[in-house]
Amino acid sequence: MRSRGVTAWPTVVAVFIDAVVVVSVVLALVLAPRVPAAVRRGPTRPSTGRSVPPLAALAVVTGLVYVNQVLFTVYVLRVHGGDPSFVARYLPTGWFELDSDSPVLRWLADGFPVPELLAPSVLRVQAFLELPFVLLAFATVLRWFDAGLYRAIARSALLPPASVSYTVVFCLVEWDLRNPYTVDDLVVRGVSAVLTPLLLARLAARDTGTTRTPASVSGLLVFIGSLGALGVLVLVVYDTALLYNLGRLDDRLPVALAAAGLLAGLRGVAHRLRDDGAAPGLAMSFVRHLLFRWLALFFVPALAVRYGVMFGTPWPAAGAALVISAAACLGAGRDTVAGTEDATDAACLRAGRPRTLALLPAGRLTCAGLLGTGAAYAAVSLSPGPYYEIRALSAAAAFLVTAVVACRVVDAVDRRRPGAGSPTQARSGASAS
Structure with a gap:
């Protein structure tokens, strides 16, 4: 949502952001494969204290962001x-x-005792709140998809590198848009980078949620719709609050x-x-493992x-997305095979085919x-608005919805093929043999 301004060292900032992209992807490729095992193991000790979902914490942080907008308007007035x-x-x-003409804000400004404070x-305040805002938004999505995945990631070695990666990027953007407040902002962001992971890990340690998106069309489409709706709300917060545009809120x-x-x-x-x-079809199982x-x-x-995409070089960012997607596909393929191999061994042997191909x-x-x-390309072409995040969100939603429906069709076709069947059918055949 931020745009690059006229700076003295745009090339240097771009190189550093590209480096952060590469390092972050390498760390993800090294650390993320450990997550599925952590999810299967579950928590090492029972949770204590009141469970607070990340969505509730995100709502609190969002409220603080808007409170700061009100106070900023009072200060300016x-x-x-x-x-x-x-x-x-x-x-x-x-x-x-700003919403400087608001009678409520003017009334608050007139009655505020020491506005210089x-x-x-x-x-400065937004610099502190932006990291918990984005991390809690991601954590909310994780918990919607699988509460075990949320707890595993928030209590794993992935959380500190994520906090550092996000903070370094924020600081590089601050430097690219530097102003008299930049040094203060960098210090504040450093403090937030230390405190936010501690907060998120504590929330995860107390979490007792059992949500798990099933590998079904209805379950996955509800998750995708939730992801899209939250994405819209995040963009609204950025547009109206984190960029100090309270005047756009109406x-x-x-x-x-909506x-x-x-x-x-x-x-x-x-x-x-x-x-x-009931065991899902192979294609739908693959989609869930992929996500x-x-x-x-x-x-x-x-x-x-x-x-x-905006402050670095688009090609490394695109390459990183492709590498992440390819690694996710490979991991999902292995997970799908591992999750159904016992049920399908007999069916594969009878058909005389290697298990993985079957x-x-x-x-x-x-x-x-x-x-x-193709659906994503069409969504990008039709998406309005000046922000590329809107086009990216539309493309992601179109891709996921179309792919999920298509995979459901694939499973339906496979069930009608002679000698083929779902894992459930294969399990029945294996038991009979």
Whole structure:
């Protein structure tokens, strides 16, 4: 959501961000493969204290972000006569559209006793809150998909590198948009980088959630819809608050309310969905394993890839996304085979085929991926708005929805093929033999 301004060293900043992308991907490839085993083991000790889901913590942080916006507006009205140019001149266009004409904010400003004390609301407070905001948003998605995955990642060796990677990227962006507050912001972000992982690890240690998205069309589509709705809300917060554009809130409010309502409805549906115990088709099982692996792998380099497109070089960011996706596909393939091999051994032996070829309909999965890619391209072409995040969110949603539906069709076709069947059918055949 941020744009690069005119800077003295854009090339140096871009090189450093590209380096963060590469290092983050390498760390993810080394550390993320340990996550599935940690999920299977479960927590090493029972949770203690009250369980607070990351969504609740995210709501608190978001509230603090908007409180700071109100205090910043009060500060500008009282100390700078309503003119934010004292800081806006250092940053690119698209920042500091204040709601200075709001009668409520003017009433607060008129009655605030010592407005000079609100000076830290200029960039410093947001610098502290941005890291917990993005990490808690990612943690919320993890918990929706699989509470065990959330706990494993938040208590694993992935969390400190993620905090460092995100913070280094934020600091590089700060330097690229440097202003009189930059040094303070860098120090504040460093403090946040230490405290935020401790908070997230503590939340995960107390978590007792049992949510798990099933490998079904309904379960995966509800998860994808939840992901999209949360993504819209995150973009609204960035656009209206983290970029100090409280004056845009009235225009964005209908979109935010619609996304919040959709999210509430989808999470209600998710709580009513239950895994019926039936084995999913191979393609749907592969999709769930793929999302599981991708979320674990993308946790560390997520922010570096995002900002690499704007402040770094797009090609390393795109290459990182491809490497992460390829690694997730390979891991998902192994997980799918491992999860069904006992049930299908007899069926594969009777058919005289290697187990891996019998289990993974690679050609049809590739077709599903190509259909998803086509849908993503169409979504990008039709997406409005000046921010590439909107196009990326639309593309991701279109790809996932199309791929999930296509994989469900693949499973339906496979079940009708002579000699083929679902893992459940194969398990029955193995038992009979």
